[in-house]
Amino acid sequence: MVDNNLSLKDFLEDVLPAKVFIFVITLLITLSGIFYSLTLHDLYKSTAIIKPVDEKSSPEISSNFSQLASFTGIDLIQGNQSIEPIIATLQSRSFLNNFTKERSLKSDIFALVYWDGEKKIFDKSIYDVQKNTWVGLDNIKLEPSEEDVHDHYLDNLSVIKLENGLIEISYTSRSPLFSKKVIEWLIQDINNFKKNKDVRKYEDSITFLKNQLSLSSASETRLTISALISNNLKDLALANISDDYIFEYIDEPFIPEKKTYPRRSLIAILSMFGGILTSIVTVIFLSILNLRFEKNSIYKINKRRNV
Template structure:
């Protein structure tokens, strides 16, 4: 076979057609077995909008009053993008996982039993019977995951997107349990609103104490008036934080319990493994045949 063209290559491949067929069937069986061994994953979705006033910084008049009084109250602008980044910050997500005892599920759950509605854990990571961590780690990690580890693990199944046109934030969470995904998403937004509310309350309370102290020591009437107006503005902020439930994020579309799995796509997995394995084996046989012909 002096000329190696398309027809000759086909002829060489057909010489091993039975071997290729057997390997095809083996890869098909393996791929089906592998695909069926993968647990179903369900995804829940929630859509929210930022309710924090983008004009959170002092208005021109109040900013002038603050300058007159010789103080700086900060309160920079908090855009929806900043709110989104606060939502996915390691400090918030890590503490969220820790406070709600979600670490064992995120780290050690390997599947979910619909009949008992319980997660099945990898006992080499977490002993569900004793409720103890058993994972093996290297320094400086500890057996119990740290805040940054908890946040990183949650981010593996959490996707947060922001639409610049609609200014809406979309959050999705994937889990072996559709109920867990839905409930955790609801809890995440609720806890974030409380987190931002408490943060704003602390800042407002500190500012109010500072303004009251400065007001008690100030003698100039113009500056006293400026301080009183600034104090009134901070009291309004505090009242808003105390009374507003959806302080940072307002729910536009509540999360629903997923009725269908989002992954794995078993048909594609089977097709990819079978085609890749068979093609690789066929090319390997073809290479050997060509090598023999060239000797």
């Protein structure tokens, strides 16, 4: 009678003689993990903490002003605007692609290896600086598309709204300095984007209101329109003199000294444990197969004897 179960004694009898096998498999997998980690590029993440700028616009517009503005078709810009649409804009396809185009960053975000503020070194397997041509990106032998650019930012740009109302923004790249500069440029450009948008609204409102003022003869209406023009002029002046229009820094971005990824020591440790587990499972599996083979062999021998 052969026991179908693999006992602890059987396990030890199979595993202990296989210690050389376990050692070799563990060593091979560990070395493979270390070699793989060495093929990974060092990445550096720079982080900044920002907050929405306190409202500097005129006091809340009275109901009479709002009614008149609504009647005349004017879209008034009031205080306490939600910051959520601005964050969404910061991560949007159109804004990021325009940001990349205006600052000529496409080759930088995909192929920049080193930058000290003056000299730039690019990955020659991706971008040829001398010929100003794209060699290849992954398996695509073409210049990255707008979708590729947006996907890159989704993978490397992080914008998180914290519970205290602050916003954490970080960017990861192969160049520590470039990671820092991207955050600075993004904050500068989103401030300018929102400021220019509001300035156009203020100017359009002022132009429209002046036209309405010239057409109106009622003194009360003219007084209300004049007040609206005054409000828009104040907001326009505040917008034009403000650089930190939407966001201002609580903690400015920095040049990271330590890489964020890869954690090669962790990869090596996980590879070692993976090798140990794989080799032991293999030994157990082979032991079970061997046990079944022995059982079948004994069964066939007994059957022949009975015949």
